[in-house]
Amino acid sequence: MxxxxxxxxxxxxxxxxxxxxxxxxxxxxxxxxxxxxxxxxxxxxxxxxxxxxxxxxxxxxxxxxxxxxxxxxxxxxxxxxxxxxxxxxxxxxxxxxxxxxxxxxxxxxxxxxxxxxxxxxxxxxxxxxxxxxxxxxxxxxxxxxxxxxxxxxxxxxxxxxxxxxxxxxxxxxxxxxxxxxxxxxxxxxxxxxxxxxxxxxxxxxxxxxxxxxxxxxxxxxxxxxxxxxxxxxxxxxxxxxxxxxxxxxxxxxxxxxxxxxxDGKITSSIVSKQYSEDGKKVIATYEAPSRERLIEDLSCDFGKALLDRTIDEVEFRGSYLDEKGEKTDIAAEGFGEYLADELLQACRRRFYKPEYIACPGCGRTMYDLQEAFEAVKKRTSHLKDVVIAVMGCIVNGPGEMADADWGYVGEGGHKVSIYKGKTPVLRHVPDTEAVDRLVELIDADSK
Ligand code: SF4
Missing domain, CATH: 3.20.20.20 (Dihydropteroate synthase-like)
Known part of the structure; x- marks a missing residue:
C-alpha cells in the first residue's frame, strides 16, 4: 500500500x-x-x-x-x-x-x-x-x-x-x-x-x-x-x-x-506443502536453521490462511537445528502437534489452553511482571475457555485488557488488584497471595 x-x-x-x-x-x-x-x-x-x-x-x-x-x-x-x-x-x-x-x-x-x-x-x-x-x-x-x-x-x-x-x-x-x-x-x-x-x-x-x-x-x-x-x-x-x-x-x-x-530479504525454510483433497488441511515439511526460525516461518506461512479460514488444519514435519546445531525431528515428542495447537490458538481457531493477555511492561510497571505472569501461567495452564490478563499497571492495565475474563493487575507497593471482567473484585492483595486468590476465584466461579 x-x-x-x-x-x-x-x-x-x-x-x-x-x-x-x-x-x-x-x-x-x-x-x-x-x-x-x-x-x-x-x-x-x-x-x-x-x-x-x-x-x-x-x-x-x-x-x-x-x-x-x-x-x-x-x-x-x-x-x-x-x-x-x-x-x-x-x-x-x-x-x-x-x-x-x-x-x-x-x-x-x-x-x-x-x-x-x-x-x-x-x-x-x-x-x-x-x-x-x-x-x-x-x-x-x-x-x-x-x-x-x-x-x-x-x-x-x-x-x-x-x-x-x-x-x-x-x-x-x-x-x-x-x-x-x-x-x-x-x-x-x-x-x-x-x-x-x-x-x-x-x-x-x-x-x-x-x-x-x-x-x-x-x-x-x-x-x-x-x-x-x-x-x-x-x-x-x-x-x-x-x-x-x-x-x-x-x-x-x-x-x-x-x-x-x-522486505524480500529472506524466505521461509519450508520445503514443500501438500493440501488435502478438500484443500482444508496442509501438511508442510520444513528444514529450519533453528527452533525460533521454524516458529517464525510457520506462523507467517499459515497464519493468514488460518485467520481467514482458507484452511482449517495444519501438520508440520521435517527438522530444525537445535541449540547445539543438531538436526532435530519436528515430530519428536509431540513438538509438531504442539506447534499446530499454538498456531491454531493464535489464529483463534481452536483453544487448547487459556488465552493469556500480558502486557510487555514499561516504565509504569511497579512489580516483577515477568515473574508474576509465569506464576499465573503455571497455576492456570490446565484451564480451558478462559481469558486471563496479567497487566503491569493499574493506570492503563484495566482499560487495556479488553475482553479478559480475569485480570491480575499490579498496583505497585507489592499489591495487586484482581478483576473479573472490567470489575475489580479484590483490591490491595499482597503480591505473595495474589496468584492463590486469583486461582480460588476462577475455581469458585467455574463451580
Ligand atoms: S498496561 Fe501499563 S505497564 Fe503495561 S505496557 Fe501498558 S502502560 Fe505499561
Missing part, C-alpha cells in the same frame, strides 16, 4: 522505505542510568526506534537527559515518548524527542477539548520537526466512539480516521497510525478497515503494526508473527513492534525477521 513518508529523526517511515523494527523500554524513566543502558542494548540489537514512557511532566527532564546521553555516545536511534493521558506532558516533551505517541481520545472526556489539545500539540511538533503516532488500542476506545460503533474493529478505524482528519485539517502530515489489539482477528480486521478508509479518503499515512499484550515465549512470538505477517503480506505496515513480556531486547530479532521477510 503506497503511503506518505514520515520523518522521525533520521529514520524514514513509509512504503518507499524498509520496514522499521522498534521496541520499548521497560525501565523506569526516572532511572536514567538503567534506561540509557537498555537503549544501548536495543540500538545494538538493531531497533530502528526506541519508545520510552513519559507518564508525567516530572519525567520530561529525564527524557531530555536520556536523549542527551545517548547522542553524546553517538547513538542516534530516534526516541519516541509514550504518552497516555496528559496533553501537557506531550507538549512539554515534544521538543526533546523525535516522535510522540498519543491516544488523543484519552486527553480529555469532552471531544472538543481533546481536539484543541491535539491542535496545540501539533503546533509544537511542527515547530520542532517532531513526528506523532496516533496509537489506539481495542481496550481503551472512548465512550463517544463505542456508543456509535460498539467496541469493534470498525470503531477503532473510525476513531483513528477522526484524529487523522484533524491532523490533516491542521496541516500536519508527519503522522503514523496504529490500532492494536491482543486478539489477532480484531487487530487484523481493524487495520484492514483503516487501510481501505484511508485509501478511499485519498490520504494514506504510514502504519505501525503490532499485536498488543501478546504474552511471552512461543505463544507471544506466534501470535505476533500471525497478526503482523498477515498485514505485511497485504502491504499494510511500515513499522512494527513485536510486544513480548520479556526483556524487550528479545523483541528485536523477531521484528527484524518479519521486516526482512516482507
Amino acid at each position: 503506497e503511503t506518505l513518508s514520515v520523518k522521525v529523526g533520521d529514520v524514514m517511515i513509509g512504503s518507499r522505505f524498509p520496514i522499521v523494527p522498534q521496541t520499548m523500554c521497560n525501565t523506569h524513566t526516572s532511572d536514567v542510568e538503567a534506561t540509557v543502558g537498555q537503549c544501548r542494548r536495543m540500538a545494538a540489537a538493531g531497533s530502528g526506534l526506541i519508545r520510552i514512557t513519559c507518564p508525567g511532566l516530572q519525567d520530561v527532564p529525564h527524557m531530555k537527559e536520556i536523549r542527551d546521553r545517548l547522542r553524546a555516545e553517538g547513538i542516534t536511534t530516534p526516541l519516541v515518548a509514550d504518552i497516555h493521558f496528559s496533553s501537557e506532558t506531550a507538549i512539554a516533551v515534544a521538543p526533546y524527542v523525535e516522535k510522540v505517541r498519543i491516544n488523543p481520545g484519552n486527553f480529555a472526556k469532552e471531544h472538543e477539548k481533546a481536539c484543541s489539545q491535539l491542535s496545540r500539540l501539533l503546533e509544537v511538533c511542527k515547530e520542532n520537526g517532531t513526528a506523532i503516532r496516533i496509537g489506539l488500542n481495542h481496550g481503551s476506545l472512548g465512550e463517544r466512539i463505542t456508543s456509535l460503533y460498539g467496541n469493534t474493529p470498525l470503531a477503532m478505524a473510525e476513531a483513528a480516521m477522526e484524529w487523522l482528519r484533524l491532523c490533516d485539517g491542521n496541516g500536519f502530515d508527519n503522522v503514523v497510525v496504529s490500532l492494536k489489539s491482543s486478539n489477532t482477528l480484531v487487530m487484523v480486521e481493524a487495520y484492514r478497515i483503516l487501510a481501505s478508509k484511508m485509501k478511499e479518503w485519498g490520504k494514506v499515512y504510514p502504519v505501525h503494526v503490532g499485536v498488543t499484550e501478546a504474552g511471552n515465549g512461543d505463544s507471544g512470538r506466534i501470535k505476533s508473527c500471525v497478526g503482523i505477517s498477515t498485514l505485511l503480506e497485504e502491504g499494510i505496515g511500515n513499522t512494527i513492534r513485536v510486544s513480548l513480556t520479556e526483556d524487550p531486547v528479545n523483541e528485536i530479532p523477531v521484528a527484524k525477521y518479519l521486516a526482512d521477510r516482507y
Whole structure:
C-alpha cells in the first residue's frame, strides 16, 4: 500500500522505505542510568526506534537527559515518548524527542477539548520537526466512539480516521497510525478497515503494526508473527513492534525477521506443502536453521490462511537445528502437534489452553511482571475457555485488557488488584497471595 513518508529523526517511515523494527523500554524513566543502558542494548540489537514512557511532566527532564546521553555516545536511534493521558506532558516533551505517541481520545472526556489539545500539540511538533503516532488500542476506545460503533474493529478505524482528519485539517502530515489489539482477528480486521478508509479518503499515512499484550515465549512470538505477517503480506505496515513480556531486547530479532521477510530479504525454510483433497488441511515439511526460525516461518506461512479460514488444519514435519546445531525431528515428542495447537490458538481457531493477555511492561510497571505472569501461567495452564490478563499497571492495565475474563493487575507497593471482567473484585492483595486468590476465584466461579 503506497503511503506518505514520515520523518522521525533520521529514520524514514513509509512504503518507499524498509520496514522499521522498534521496541520499548521497560525501565523506569526516572532511572536514567538503567534506561540509557537498555537503549544501548536495543540500538545494538538493531531497533530502528526506541519508545520510552513519559507518564508525567516530572519525567520530561529525564527524557531530555536520556536523549542527551545517548547522542553524546553517538547513538542516534530516534526516541519516541509514550504518552497516555496528559496533553501537557506531550507538549512539554515534544521538543526533546523525535516522535510522540498519543491516544488523543484519552486527553480529555469532552471531544472538543481533546481536539484543541491535539491542535496545540501539533503546533509544537511542527515547530520542532517532531513526528506523532496516533496509537489506539481495542481496550481503551472512548465512550463517544463505542456508543456509535460498539467496541469493534470498525470503531477503532473510525476513531483513528477522526484524529487523522484533524491532523490533516491542521496541516500536519508527519503522522503514523496504529490500532492494536491482543486478539489477532480484531487487530487484523481493524487495520484492514483503516487501510481501505484511508485509501478511499485519498490520504494514506504510514502504519505501525503490532499485536498488543501478546504474552511471552512461543505463544507471544506466534501470535505476533500471525497478526503482523498477515498485514505485511497485504502491504499494510511500515513499522512494527513485536510486544513480548520479556526483556524487550528479545523483541528485536523477531521484528527484524518479519521486516526482512516482507522486505524480500529472506524466505521461509519450508520445503514443500501438500493440501488435502478438500484443500482444508496442509501438511508442510520444513528444514529450519533453528527452533525460533521454524516458529517464525510457520506462523507467517499459515497464519493468514488460518485467520481467514482458507484452511482449517495444519501438520508440520521435517527438522530444525537445535541449540547445539543438531538436526532435530519436528515430530519428536509431540513438538509438531504442539506447534499446530499454538498456531491454531493464535489464529483463534481452536483453544487448547487459556488465552493469556500480558502486557510487555514499561516504565509504569511497579512489580516483577515477568515473574508474576509465569506464576499465573503455571497455576492456570490446565484451564480451558478462559481469558486471563496479567497487566503491569493499574493506570492503563484495566482499560487495556479488553475482553479478559480475569485480570491480575499490579498496583505497585507489592499489591495487586484482581478483576473479573472490567470489575475489580479484590483490591490491595499482597503480591505473595495474589496468584492463590486469583486461582480460588476462577475455581469458585467455574463451580
Ligand atoms: S498496561 Fe503495561 S505496557 Fe501498558 S502502560 Fe501499563 S505497564 Fe505499561
